Amino acid sequence: MSPGAAGVRLTPDEKEWLAGRHGEAGAMAMRVVVEAARLVGAHELVEISSAHVDGCLYHGDGGVHFAERLVDGAGRVAVPTTLNVGALDLLHPGRVRASAHAASMARRQMEAYLALGCAPTWTCAPYQAGHRPGPGEQVAWGESNAVAFANSVLGARTERYGDFLDACCAITGRAPLHGLHVEENRRARVVVDVSRISADLLDRDVFFPVFGTWLGLEAGREPSAIVGLPRSVTEDQLKALGAAGASSGAVALFHVVGVTPEAPTLDAVLGPEGSWREVVLTGADLRGALDRLSTVRVEPGDAPPIDAVAVGSPHFSWEEFQALVPLVEGRRLSAPFLVCTGRDVLHRVSESGQLDVLTRAGVEIVVDTCVVVTPILPAGGGVLMTNSGKFAHYGPSTIGYDVVYGSLAECVASAEAGVVRRDADLWR
Amino acid sequence: MAVKARVLVRGQGRGPLLRLTHPISFWGGVDPSDGRICDPRHPEFGVRISGSVLALPGTVGSSSSSAVMLELIREGTAPAAIILAHSDAILALGVVVAAELGMDGPPVVELAPAALAALQPGTIYVDEDGTVREEAG
Numbered sequence: 001m002s003p004g005a006a007g008v009r010l011t012p013d014e015k016e017w018l019a020g021r022h023g024e025a026g027a028m029a030m031r032v033v034v035e036a037a038r039l040v041g042a043h044e045l046v047e048i049s050s051a052h053v054d055g056c057l058y059h060g061d062g063g064v065h066f067a068e069r070l071v072d073g074a075g076r077v078a079v080p081t082t083l084n085v086g087a088l089d090l091l092h093p094g095r096v097r098a099s100a101h102a103a104s105m106a107r108r109q110m111e112a113y114l115a116l117g118c119a120p121t122w123t124c125a126p127y128q129a130g131h132r133p134g135p136g137e138q139v140a141w142g143e144s145n146a147v148a149f150a151n152s153v154l155g156a157r158t159e160r161y162g163d164f165l166d167a168c169c170a171i172t173g174r175a176p177l178h179g180l181h182v183e184e185n186r187r188a189r190v191v192v193d194v195s196r197i198s199a200d201l202l203d204r205d206v207f208f209p210v211f212g213t214w215l216g217l218e219a220g221r222e223p224s225a226i227v228g229l230p231r232s233v234t235e236d237q238l239k240a241l242g243a244a245g246a247s248s249g250a251v252a253l254f255h256v257v258g259v260t261p262e263a264p265t266l267d268a269v270l271g272p273e274g275s276w277r278e279v280v281l282t283g284a285d286l287r288g289a290l291d292r293l294s295t296v297r298v299e300p301g302d303a304p305p306i307d308a309v310a311v312g313s314p315h316f317s318w319e320e321f322q323a324l325v326p327l328v329e330g331r332r333l334s335a336p337f338l339v340c341t342g343r344d345v346l347h348r349v350s351e352s353g354q355l356d357v358l359t360r361a362g363v364e365i366v367v368d369t370c371v372v373v374t375p376i377l378p379a380g381g382g383v384l385m386t387n388s389g390k391f392a393h394y395g396p397s398t399i400g401y402d403v404v405y406g407s408l409a410e411c412v413a414s415a416e417a418g419v420v421r422r423d424a425d426l427w428r
Numbered sequence: 429m430a431v432k433a434r435v436l437v438r439g440q441g442r443g444p445l446l447r448l449t450h451p452i453s454f455w456g457g458v459d460p461s462d463g464r465i466c467d468p469r470h471p472e473f474g475v476r477i478s479g480s481v482l483a484l485p486g487t488v489g490s491s492s493s494s495a496v497m498l499e500l501i502r503e504g505t506a507p508a509a510i511i512l513a514h515s516d517a518i519l520a521l522g523v524v525v526a527a528e529l530g531m532d533g534p535p536v537v538e539l540a541p542a543a544l545a546a547l548q549p550g551t552i553y554v555d556e557d558g559t560v561r562e563e564a565g
Contacts, residue, residue: 028528035524039436039517054492060460060499065529162518163495164525220488250488295468372456397456397467 008037008176009044017172025073029168036165037176046138046177051081051170052126052150054142055163056113057373058087058106066164067112070171078173081118082126084143085315086110087374090122091343091367097375106374116167122368123342125239125315127154130344135261138181140169144250145314145390148242151253153235155261157181160252180223180253186262187271188225188255190218191278195228197286201426202230205237205323206407209389211281212241214289216249218279223253225269225276231258236317243314244389248292287427293392293405296383296420303419306404307382309333309411310371312340313390318348323408325354328361333415335385336377337363340370362415372398385414430561431543433511433554436520437527439535441509442553442563443481447544448472451486454493454500454519463505481552482507483544487516497522501533509534509554513541 010018017030037045055063087106089095098106114120121129124143127150133139135155141147142161150156159179161169169175179185192215194202201207215224233256245251255263263269270276296304312320316339324339339358341349346367349355358365371377372394377384384401386392387408395403406414406422413421449471452458459466463478478500487493497519500506510519515538523533535554551563 032521032524032528036517036521039515039520039524041515055495057492057495059455059492059495060502062498062502062526062529063495066498066525069529160518162521163492164498165494165517165521216488220486248488292469394456396469 008034008042010034014045014174023074025070025075026171028073029070029075029171032165032168033172033174033176040176040178042176042178044177045174046181048079048138048140048169048173048175050079050131050133050139051077051166052084052131052141052143052146053081053113053118053166053170054084055167056083056086056110058102058109061105063163064105064109064112067109067167070167071112071115075116075171077117077170079170081170082121082129082131083113083118084124084146085122085369085373087369089366089368095366095376096369097379116171118170121342121344123315124313124370125317125342128315128317128345129342138175140166140175142166144246145239145243147252148246148254149239151180152242152255152260153238160250184271186223186253187275188269189222189276190224191266191276192224192226192281193228193278194226194281196280196282199230204407205240206387206426208237208240209244209387209392209405210286210289210293212244213248213292213389214281214285215241215254216245216247216251217289219251220249221252223255225255225257225263225266227257227266229256229259233259234319236319239314240389244393247390247393290405290427293389293403295396295402296404298404298420298422300424303421304383305419306335306385306414308336308338308377309385309415310338310340310377310391311387311408311411313370313372313388315370316341316345318345321345321349321354325357327409327412328363329357331361331412331416333362333412334418335415337415338366338371338376339363340366343367375399377401385411385420387411430559431539433537433539433558433560435537435558436512436515437523437533437536438556439533440554440556441481441534442551443479443508445483445547445549445552446475446477446480447483447547448485451488452484453488454496458496458500460496460499460503460505463500477507478505480507481509481511481554483511483547485513485541487519493518494522494525498526501526501531507534509552510536511544511554511560512536512538513544514538
C-alpha cells in the first residue's frame, strides 16, 4: 500500500453519508472531506460546531458549478455557517466593475451559498459579526485571516480550509482530524521576543501589519508564541497581525503570552525542550518587513502622488471606524478613500449618524466584498495607499496597483493631500 | 533517473520541468486565464506554468488557491503534473473537485525537498504510482 492510500476510519454514520443517505450533495461533500483527510494523512474525522465559508467568492465559473451542484443535490449546511466576501457589493450596485458574465456568475455563486443555508454575512471578519466560537471548539473555517484569528485570538481549533472543503465540512458537519485540530500541534515552535522594540511602537496600530509580515516570513506555518507585547493589545491589532502573517507566510496560529486564551504563560504553549527556537525581533527586521509592504520607494522628503486609499482588510470594525471618524471629520479628501467593511458594521455606523461625516469627507464604503478580490478601483493601475498588510501584499498581483503602506492617520493625510505623507521617524 | 513520490492525486503527466525557486500562493500568484505567474514579487514572475511539470518548494497564503487550481484545469491552463516538496491539501483539493465535476486534472505528488532539488532540467514523466522519471531529450 502506498502511503498516499492510507485509510481514513469512518463511523457508521459517516459511511451512510457516503452511501447517499443524506442526498447526492451530502455524498459528494463527504467524498471531498474524506479525500481531504486522506490528503493530509488524517485517520479520522472530527465533528465541528461551526463553519466559515470562503468559497462564495467568484474566481471563475468552476466555483459556480461546484456550488450549484451542491444545491441541486439538496445540500444544506449541518452547522451554523457564515460567509466570507463575494465578488459583488450587493448593497451598492455598480460599485464593482465586472463584465455582465462575471457579475451574473458571481451573483449566482453568492445565491447558491445562501440556498445551502449559510448566513449572508459576506465578511472576512466574521468574528466581528457575532461568529465567535469559544476556546477548544472544533470548527472549520476558510479565509486565511479568519483562520488565524479563530485559532489565535479565540482559541478555537481549525485548519486552513480552502474553497470547496469549507462548504463540504459545513454540509457534513465534519472535518479531517489533523493539524491545528489536535492539541499537540498547537504548541509554539518559534518563540518571538519583541522586547527590543520601543514601547511606543508596540502600542501603535501601524506596527502590527509590519510585524505580521515579518512573522509570516520567519515562522511560516509554525505556530509561534510572542513574548513582550503589552496586555493592552487590541483585538483589531491582533486581527491585523494575523492577516499580514497569513498573507506573507501561511500563519494560522500565534499565541500572545499573557493575552490569548491558550497562553496564560509561555510554558503553557511550549512542548519539550528542543521543540522550539527563539528569535529576537529587531528594528532592522521591522524595517525590512516595512519595505516589503511598499512597491513605491518613498525616500525622506519624497511625496509621490497616490491614486487611491483603501482600508479594511480584514473588514473594518466598529472600533476602527471610531478611529477613522475623528481623523476625517471636517476634512475633504481629494483621493478616492475606500473603506471595506461588513454590512453589520455598516448598519451600526449608519445608525450612529457617522456615515454622514464619512460621506461628507469623501469616504466611500464597500460592503460584502473588498478592493483586492474584485475590480472596484479604476482600471489601469496606479498607486494605492493602505494601512492593511494584506492589501499591501496582494494589491500588486491581484489588481495591478503599486502600493504604499502607512498608518490610518497617514492614509487620511495622504488622501487629503493627494500625495504620500508619512512619518519616517516612526521606524528609526 | 526515477524516484518514487507520495501520490496525493493519482494520474499521469509529462512535461518540461519548471522548478519555482520561491513558495507561491496560487491565489494572487497565478492567472488562470493564461497560466502565468502574476505576482510581480515572485522570482519567476511572468513564467507560464501551463503544461509544465511544476515543482514547488512550498505554497503560501490564501485558502482560495484550490479555486484557482480548479480554474486552471477548467481553462486548460493547468500544469501537466505538480510535484510538491510539502504536501498541500488546498492545491490538491482543487484537482479533486475538478474530478467531481467531471474534469481531468494533473497528478499531484509529494517528493522530499532533497529529491525535488535533485531533479534535472528536461522532460519529466509522473506516473500513476507516483514514479517521477527524468526522460532523455
